[in-house]
Amino acid sequence: MVSRMSIRFCELIMGGVMLEELFDENTKIKFYDRPVAVPYSYRILYKISQIVLILGTVCKRGGCSSLKLHIISNALLSKNVLDELNKVLDNKTEELPVIRFEPALNRAINYAVADAFIEIQKSNSKLKLTEKGKQLYTEIIENNDIMVLEKNELNIIKDKINDDVIKKILEKWGASNVKN
Numbered sequence: 001m002v003s004r005m006s007i008r009f010c011e012l013i014m015g016g017v018m019l020e021e022l023f024d025e026n027t028k029i030k031f032y033d034r035p036v037a038v039p040y041s042y043r044i045l046y047k048i049s050q051i052v053l054i055l056g057t058v059c060k061r062g063g064c065s066s067l068k069l070h071i072i073s074n075a076l077l078s079k080n081v082l083d084e085l086n087k088v089l090d091n092k093t094e095e096l097p098v099i100r101f102e103p104a105l106n107r108a109i110n111y112a113v114a115d116a117f118i119e120i121q122k123s124n125s126k127l128k129l130t131e132k133g134k135q136l137y138t139e140i141i142e143n144n145d146i147m148v149l150e151k152n153e154l155n156i157i158k159d160k161i162n163d164d165v166i167k168k169i170l171e172k173w174g175a176s177n178v179k180n
Contacts, residue, residue, distance in 0.1 A: 049136070049146075052118070053141075053151065054076075055118060055129045056129055056133075056137035056140075057151070057154040057155065058072060058157070059126075062128075063121050063126030063128035066127065069105065069109070070099070070101055071161075071166065072161065073105050074100045074102065078098075081097055085097040085157065088169065089165060097169070099169070115132075116132050117132055117133035
């Protein structure tokens with residue numbers, strides 16, 4: 001059963017279009033039984049919401065690089081990776097957090113740009129929320145029932161993770177993982 005909140009969330013993502021407006025009485029929807037459900041963390045709507053939440057919480061001023069977005073997104077998926085990242089941010093370790101480049105995040109970035117939730121700045125190629133993205137961010141923040149863990153985790157790291165830290169992580173990662 002689909003909740004009223006998830007219908008409203010879908011309508012917001014789709015630009016305020018009511019679901020009934022998308023389908024007429026002649027539209028047939030087919031459901032196919034799949035052997036395994038797609039995990040929530042790979043679903044486009046979740047990823048777009050995660051991107052908007054990261055940009056709105058951590059990268060308010062100048063935008064966010066794609067690399068920074070990947071590092072933060074990956075940390076939100078695993079408590080262990082988040083703990084590793086926190087240790088790096090607090091200068092308690094020299095070990096690097098795991099850096100994964102997630103195809104699902106790249107696809108979600110493309111959809112978020114296409115749906116005008118985010119834009120890519122021409123001057124520095126950083127991602128930034130649009131007015132529509134800021135509206136979605138406000139709705140996510142005001143709703144106490146969705147993305148609760150993500151909100152809490154981002155509030156912990158938001159003031160510690162900056163472009164200098166990302167640059168340091170990338171330099172160490174490159175030095176330790178790229179061989180001549």
